[in-house]
Amino acid sequence: MSIITTMSMRGTTMFGDYFSRALIAGIGLALVAGPLGCFVVWRRMAYFGDTMAHSALLGVALSIILSMNMTLGVFAVAALVAGALIVLQRQATLSTDALLGILSHSTLAVGLVLVGFLTTVRIDLMGFLFGDILAVSVEDIAIIYGGGVAILAILVLAWRPLLASTVSPELAEAEGLRPEASRLVLMILMASVIAIAMKLVGVLLITSLLIIPAATARRLSATPETMAAVAAILGAIAVVGGLFGSRTWDTASGPSIVVMALIIFLVSLTVPVTRLFGRRETHGA
Amino acid sequence: MDAQAHKETLITLSNAGVTRGGRTLVRGVDMTISRGEIVTLIGPNGSGKSTTAKLATGVLKPSTGSVTRQPGLRIGYVPQKLTIDWTLPLTVERLMTLTGRYPATAIDEALEAVGAQRLRKAAVQELSGGEFQRVLFARAMIRKPDLLVLDEPVQGVDFSGEVALYELVRQIRDTTRSGILMISHDLHVVMAETDTVICLNGHVCCRGTPSAVKRSPEYLRLFGERAAHTLAIYEHHHDHEHHDDGCVVPEGHAHEHHHDHEHAGHDHVR
Numbered sequence: 001m002s003i004i005t006t007m008s009m010r011g012t013t014m015f016g017d018y019f020s021r022a023l024i025a026g027i028g029l030a031l032v033a034g035p036l037g038c039f040v041v042w043r044r045m046a047y048f049g050d051t052m053a054h055s056a057l058l059g060v061a062l063s064i065i066l067s068m069n070m071t072l073g074v075f076a077v078a079a080l081v082a083g084a085l086i087v088l089q090r091q092a093t094l095s096t097d098a099l100l101g102i103l104s105h106s107t108l109a110v111g112l113v114l115v116g117f118l119t120t121v122r123i124d125l126m127g128f129l130f131g132d133i134l135a136v137s138v139e140d141i142a143i144i145y146g147g148g149v150a151i152l153a154i155l156v157l158a159w160r161p162l163l164a165s166t167v168s169p170e171l172a173e174a175e176g177l178r179p180e181a182s183r184l185v186l187m188i189l190m191a192s193v194i195a196i197a198m199k200l201v202g203v204l205l206i207t208s209l210l211i212i213p214a215a216t217a218r219r220l221s222a223t224p225e226t227m228a229a230v231a232a233i234l235g236a237i238a239v240v241g242g243l244f245g246s247r248t249w250d251t252a253s254g255p256s257i258v259v260m261a262l263i264i265f266l267v268s269l270t271v272p273v274t275r276l277f278g279r280r281e282t283h284g285a
Numbered sequence: 286m287d288a289q290a291h292k293e294t295l296i297t298l299s300n301a302g303v304t305r306g307g308r309t310l311v312r313g314v315d316m317t318i319s320r321g322e323i324v325t326l327i328g329p330n331g332s333g334k335s336t337t338a339k340l341a342t343g344v345l346k347p348s349t350g351s352v353t354r355q356p357g358l359r360i361g362y363v364p365q366k367l368t369i370d371w372t373l374p375l376t377v378e379r380l381m382t383l384t385g386r387y388p389a390t391a392i393d394e395a396l397e398a399v400g401a402q403r404l405r406k407a408a409v410q411e412l413s414g415g416e417f418q419r420v421l422f423a424r425a426m427i428r429k430p431d432l433l434v435l436d437e438p439v440q441g442v443d444f445s446g447e448v449a450l451y452e453l454v455r456q457i458r459d460t461t462r463s464g465i466l467m468i469s470h471d472l473h474v475v476m477a478e479t480d481t482v483i484c485l486n487g488h489v490c491c492r493g494t495p496s497a498v499k500r501s502p503e504y505l506r507l508f509g510e511r512a513a514h515t516l517a518i519y520e521h522h523h524d525h526e527h528h529d530d531g532c533v534v535p536e537g538h539a540h541e542h543h544h545d546h547e548h549a550g551h552d553h554v555r
Contacts (some may be wrong), residue, residue: 010383042372167380171362
């Protein structure tokens with residue numbers, strides 16, 4: 001997981017050396033996570049996203065047991081957990097907060113226990129918990145960009161109804177949109193991002209890539225669309241900065257990316273919000 | 286009102302009711318809304334006002350009875366006290382195109398109609414209650430709706446803002462040919478221009494013109510004598526059609542009306 005030698009970039013193709021592959025994969029992920037992360041922030045789904053991410057380990061274990069594609073397995077389990085939460089919320093016995101706490105940690109624990117039972121396969125547990133972006137293969141890059149383009153396309157096509165039902169479900173519903181469908185679309189998109197992100201940053205750090213760039217972008221944006229674009233760009237900067245940092249100081253790559261995102265966030269706090277937008281025109285003649 | 290000439294029915298509810306999980310939310314509602322008509326739903330919390338409005342807009346399907354809507358009916362909706370989180374950057378301009386795409390000129394016109402054109406570039410989070418409500422009216426009106434649904438339009442707005450908003454509703458009724466469905470938790474203020482007040486409590490307990498409802502024994506039973514004494518009917522002060530009720534108008538205009546209800550506006554004039 002650590003970088004021992006500085007790699008020679010000479011004579012390798014773009015996908016040839018692991019550092020370039022990590023950069024390409026990370027940037028691809030950030031470009032998707034930023035815009036989607038905006039919805040996570042707007043709809044206060046941070047803990048919800050965390051819960052889905054934690055269930056990814058259960059997805060890993062199950063897909064090994066059932067010998068199925070790991071990305072699909074993680075997606076399926078994350079989507080199931082989201083569905084289970086919706087059903088439990090309808091029962092309205094425990095608060096959403098408590099339900100999330102139960103689901104989040106129990107899926108993680110069940111995943112860890114199941115992984116322990118797998119004697120036939122050796123699993124790099126640290127890799128799944130904190131990611132191993134430097135081990136990304138060309139195939140992984142294909143999955144990230146294929147999935148990423150699909151996620152962004154859905155996000156663009158469904159943007160207006162998604163945003164309208166975020167602002168006010170009642171309003172969206174009364175004017176002929178379907179907020180329940182929007183919610184479902186968002187959950188599926190989140191499950192997809194978690195599935196493609198798990199290998200890169202690990203189940204414990206996925207939501208940070210969704211939330212930190214989006215939260216940083218808020219202070220720099222006056223409209224939802226700018227915020228989505230700025231979040232994508234800031235996420236990509238965090239990936240590049242984090243990866244170069246991890247190479248320079250020989251630190252773990254996933255956490256380095258998150259630390260870089262945090263540093264950008266802290267810097268953004270110094271930007272005075274009112275200077276940038278939201279001015280009303282003064283009374284005219 | 287003289288709009289009887291071309292009465293085009295937009296929505297008809299006949300004996301409509303909704304049952305959910307074995308619980309009856311509302312039953313036996315008969316209601317029609319026509320162009321240029323204002324219908325106000327009043328009733329205590331949980332009396333089925335929102336459910337009835339959702340039946341009208343088509344969000345809910347009736348479990349009993351029927352709801353017929355004019356085909357292709359366009360609905361504009363003004364929600365009750367919408368709070369938009371700081372995390373969501375939204376300018377007034379962007380809010381205008383929330384559920385549909387409109388050209389800049391349409392946005393200007395809609396904002397101008399409610400006197401909010403200078404707020405165009407402002408962030409919604411920094412608007413006052415009254416300003417935000419006006420902007421929400423403009424957003425609903427830009428759709429050129431056949432039916433405008435107002436859910437608690439004056440909640441969280443101070444008294445002078447409240448009067449101004451009722452004035453705006455009157456203006457919208459007069460200048461567009463929309464039907465207006467208003468939902469009100471405030472049992473005490475009903476616009477005088479309301480054509481039909483429907484008083485709900487799980488079922489329709491009384492209906493009619495504002496002044497008729499005020500006198501109906503069902504209304505008195507539901508809300509008590511005291512409520513009836515304070516039911517104020519807001520009238521536009523240039524409207525020379527005289528009603529036999531008191532009214533709430535801003536100070537200084539009160540003398541323009543005759544009052545045969547000395548308790549009118551008790552709770553509202555400060």
